[in-house]
Amino acid sequence: MPTDETVVETAAEAAQEFVFSRLRRSDVDDLDVTVTFEDGVLTVDVYVLAPDVDEDVETIADDAALTAQSAVDDLFSE
Template identity: 65%
Template sequence: MEPTDEEVVRTAAEAAEGFVFSRYRRSEVDDLDVTVHFEDGLLEVDVYLNVEDGAADDVAEDAVLAAESAVDELFAEREE
């Protein structure tokens, strides 16, 4: 049974946020916006991260990858 759209969105958002906060303390993050859309089997994840760190863009990109990976794992678990 495939996961619901809601499960996919929640899984992606939690993974992206979790990744960011594995790299930064909450007090270091001035703003974080994770936007996830899942429609017709297409996942779109956008992460906006505002921290005073030159690596913030890389961390945001890695958070997107973490979200995509988490969704891939969710589908793989459901196929078993």
């Protein structure tokens, strides 16, 4: 059983990796990934500020949160 800290770190890393797989670091003015894991409930919020890109930044943020949740699911299935 992973620790709460491991769950939070896994989710945060997965979200950041996803964002930077879609956007160049130099294009991102601000990235905030907030992860909580309390009483077995995972909450992931991702905020990306990248005003000069043509991508749908909101969709990237949403997909990053989903990727983080999936990474935690994988962690528990190991």
